[in-house]
Amino acid sequence: MTAGQTLFVLVGALVLEATFGYPDWLYQRIGHPVSWIGRLISFLDQRLNRESDSTQARRRAGMVALLIIVAVPGVIAWLVEDILDHHVIGPVVVALFASTLIASRSLYDHVGAVARALDQYGLQDAREAVGRIVGRNPQTLDEHGVARAAIESLAENASDGIVAPVFWFAILGLPGFVAYKAINTADSMIGHRTPRHEAFGWASARLDDLVNLPASRLTALLLAVAAMVTPGASTAGALEAVSRDASKHRSPNAGWPESAIAGALGLKLNGPKVYGEVRVEDAYMGDGRRDATADDIRAALRLTATAWGIMVATLLFLAIILQD
Template identity: 55%
Template sequence: MRFSTFLYRNISLVCMASVTDAAIGYPQALVRRIGHPVMWIGALIDRLDRTLNTPDRTSSQRRANGFIATGLIIAVPTATACLAARLLHRILPRWLALPVTAIMASAFVAQRSLHDHVMMVAREAETSLPAARRAVSHIVGRDPEQLDEAGVLRAATETLAENFSDGIVAPLAWMAAGGLPGVVFYKAVNTADSMIGHRTPRHDAFGFAAARLDDVVNLPASRLSALWIILAAATMPGMRAGAAVRILWRDARTHRSPNAGWPEAAMAGALGIRLSGPRSYNGVITPEPWVGDGSADLRPRDLYRALALYRRACLIQTVAAMSVVGACARRLRRR
């Protein structure tokens, strides 16, 4: 297969999957009936964690078993996706195989669900701090009971920025690189990191491989997500594209995460706010540097502005992908 044909097919898949997810998301009726593909991957991870990460093993044994587990976590879902993609292209006509594959692939993109969860935090924060804390507890790992209103809103904004990268940009980038198997590969790595890639006594050794691999596979998308946020800010009144570039250059590298700091710094600069800073996990305060120059005393209107910036960044990404599809189509027609 020529590169232009490969690119045309995969970027078309990206466009269709992105639009499908933005329009309908993953229906809750399907979640109740069959679960979600990420839940299936999570069940595999949990099984391997309980089997290979038992308390009687030494730290070196846990680390070695973590490499084995990470290999299985990647291999099983990715091989299944390869078989599914091949089967679809064999049994369906060419004009139908791509849209059906895109519908399946859209389950691994989180544009709509991320937007809806963060929007719920913004709405609840307007009327009830306890309700806002409950809403934000669904999307962050820190203790929401320790957060005041500004802390809840910062946590939601940080999650919006970080998950724009690893919940939307990264899955679509890996879809562009490898089709349905590519996005499943990425989601397996990312889910493994979220479940076992923590620096806790139980998972520090066992989750080492998953955490380091997640850092690598998210590196390109974190930089790309910052670019989309900056371009979005440049097209919106009241946003600060120049400040986004400046804060990105200054603060992204000081963030605790080698990847999350990029979209977070870009969003903080564009909105003129401060993010990150000290936070509480399980009652323990962890000192973290601030990102951005503005006020850390966020209000619901700041989160609504962040959501508007997020929607524009998603749109710019989709338009960019469609432009690539159009360029590839013109090139193929000239042959």
Template identity: 55%
Template sequence: MRIRLFMPGSLGTACIASVTDMAVGYPQALVRRIGHPVMWIGGLIGTLDRRLNTKDATPARRRAHGCLAAMVIVSVPTAAAVLVNRTIRRILPRWLALPLTAVLASSLVAQRSLHDHVKAVAVASQDSLPAARRAVSHIVGRDPELLDEAAVLRAATETLAENFSDGIVAPLLWMAAGGLPGAVFYKSVNTADSMIGHRTPRHEAFGYVAAKLDDLVNLPASRLSALWIILAALTMRGMGARAALRIVLRDARQHRSPNAGWPEAAMAGALGIRLSGPRSYDGVSVAEPWVGDGRSDLRPEDLYRALALYRRACLIQTLAGCLAAGMLTRKLRTVHRTP
């Protein structure tokens, strides 16, 4: 029997999307011309927030409206992705439909853009503290003017670790499970949490469901991201894989987030530094526990080391996915050839 299967659909989509994003990312020319899928989802969220999250509503009504908004935010983009996916598969041969779908899905992965934004902080920190503060303000929510150089570098390292989980591992994991629609589903949930899932007077009740849903869908990826970081540390000179595992087991669950603590703990342990700790949001000081045992006075070279660890973790994840896709393809070919 002739086998036309190129790769198991969803897993193959994730592998090609990961490689595509590594190689070219999402071109800025496209952002300027048509925007980005996350921007489109954000537009929907903003509209629902303005129309359903009214000031005169009671907390109970706000939570109910937030639940309705979460359902719309998830269902509309996911349904659109299902339609696009089915249309591509219907009009194109499989050998062309799979890579085209994967290229579209690569827009939902942020390997290259995350690296570039964090590297910009590392470069700026070698110039001046004001430049570093401006660079880090693009990727964190805390008050940059209150950060010294070490705090700026810690904030960038924490963002790198956390977004490795929810910006790379999670969308690829959901893509491997459900193809383009799976990735869009995840990105819709994650974008909703980033926009309305905050404990502020406006969003405490309205964003409750979005925040809880984000915690749930990120749970497997956060654990997997810690594993990729530990494996990356194991393959790199000067990195502490054993320390990364120890800090994950000790500190990950003590973090303010049920998920972000896992990759942050792994990175802190691997680099021999401390992350998290006290910080300020909108002028309000928050006493958070430290993650890790090392020094907290980071230097620019520490952030460059974190970027190197991040690149290796991304590579390991991509190789693992491609290996799994190849093994599954071989198994399916054997099954198809069996009389």
């Protein structure tokens, strides 16, 4: 495909995913591409990650596993794209498949469910709803903490689940898109600093940080631009928070969208949190209110929806220019 065709396919994938998501009936029948990659990761984790090995041996095994995790789906995607490139309906098929690896619909649904739970069902239901999208212990959160956690998850996953795959599809086509999802899935499964995965998942965590660098900055920029046309949001606040706070975050990437959304909405996000029974100290993003509410979750959803609209419009504009 030409560069213009690639961007048209990408726009189609974004529209399809935002409209239909990934149907439950299809998931029940065949699973999901990420779950297929997850099975490969689990298999390699069981076979190569031996607790009797030294730290260095487990780190090397993790590098080998990561190479397989990225290469196998990436090569399959390259072959599929090459075959479909010779068929009239090829771009449609690629767009349909690519739509399964973008997460805007599910992200909005899950974050919106937290706001509804806070409004209609009470704190415990809200904790259960936010527990589906965050890794921290939701039982330690009050209502404001639940709202902040939902907004933080929205910001971070907007980068990892939407902007990053879009970026790599635009740059490297379907193979780059699939390879990115494989890296991101590996990080989510074995990239944790636990006794089992501290060494084995080291390479996956580092590579995930690297491939998300461009998207995290782009997401912050999109949110700042979106704030110009979103009632109640501040572009100046977003840019100020990013310049002051983004680099203070434990993650080299999460701080960018989190600080942007915090500054845009006048909130103070992140800070100390509890994972399991472990308290983790982290810097604050933004210098506004800590008493976030369900209304703030909805404001964050409006801001991100505007940002994605700007992204799609930009991609469509570039596709038209490059097609000529």
